[in-house]
Amino acid sequence: MKAHYQTQGFLIILSGPSGVGKGTVCTALRKRMPELAYSVSATTRAPREGEKDGVNYFFKTVEEFKQMIENEELIEWAQYVDNYYGTPRHFVEETLASGKDVILEIDVQGAHQVKERFPHAIFIFLLPPTIEELKNRIIGRGSETEITLAHRLNAATDEFKQINQYDYVVINDEVEKACERVEAIIKAEHCRVDRLVMTE
Numbered sequence: 001m002k003a004h005y006q007t008q009g010f011l012i013i014l015s016g017p018s019g020v021g022k023g024t025v026c027t028a029l030r031k032r033m034p035e036l037a038y039s040v041s042a043t044t045r046a047p048r049e050g051e052k053d054g055v056n057y058f059f060k061t062v063e064e065f066k067q068m069i070e071n072e073e074l075i076e077w078a079q080y081v082d083n084y085y086g087t088p089r090h091f092v093e094e095t096l097a098s099g100k101d102v103i104l105e106i107d108v109q110g111a112h113q114v115k116e117r118f119p120h121a122i123f124i125f126l127l128p129p130t131i132e133e134l135k136n137r138i139i140g141r142g143s144e145t146e147i148t149l150a151h152r153l154n155a156a157t158d159e160f161k162q163i164n165q166y167d168y169v170v171i172n173d174e175v176e177k178a179c180e181r182v183e184a185i186i187k188a189e190h191c192r193v194d195r196l197v198m199t200e
């Protein structure tokens, strides 16, 4: 008898409201788990100070983004507060096939689409300890005007309602603790009985 784990990598979805700390937790997680591949999204949003094309996002014009949708180059895409965001297909499929796990840091609408196409993906909802803290984090980041802040908080109220569609919830009270929880989830998922492959 030979036992081994499934050789295809796992698709991990880290989602949750804007400002909860998805980017921060993902960056810290990649330090803890360098074997985890991170999918860089395409967006029509303007780069923030310090953001680099191909590192934080692939920055696209609306025309370029629409062409990517047309060519089926995205596994999911969503319009979020006036901009388009989407996950390039090629990198995700190639990396999973090579046996590496891939993490997507995407909004709740996108996570919903991924669930339809990749039902075995691992869905994690990152939750702020309180709404007040969520607001403070968005304000603290200094990236929003009063109007876009209000839009993001409104979107968050709808996003919380989707929490039951996720496999796991991780409260982002402290970055390191949240990372430990996500790491524990990924490691446990690798040992699930339905991931086991037995041969003679």
Ligand SMILES: Nc1nc2c(ncn2[C@@H]2O[C@H](COP(=O)(O)OP(=O)(O)O)[C@@H](O)[C@H]2O)c(=O)[nH]1
Binding pocket: 016, 017, 018, 019, 022, 023, 041, 042, 045, 076, 077, 078, 080, 085, 086, 087, 105, 106, 107, 108, 109, 110, 111
């Ligand atoms: N559906 C989808 N959402 C994405 C993607 N990339 C980023 N997002 C989400 O879009 C929202 C806005 O992202 P961004 O403007 O960078 O703001 P921030 O995440 O709040 O810093 C966030 O909820 C992101 O997680 C993607 O490829 N697909």
Ligand SMILES: Nc1ncnc2c1ncn2[C@@H]1O[C@H](COP(=O)(O)OP(=O)(O)O)[C@@H](O)[C@H]1O
Binding pocket: 016, 017, 018, 019, 020, 021, 022, 023, 024, 025, 137, 138, 140, 141, 172, 173, 174, 175
């Ligand atoms: N656990 C935490 N405690 C305090 N501040 C945090 C925590 N996680 C993230 N932050 C801060 O909150 C803000 C939003 O985080 P960010 O990673 O940009 O969120 P998201 O990617 O979900 O929009 C940033 O200023 C970040 O430094």
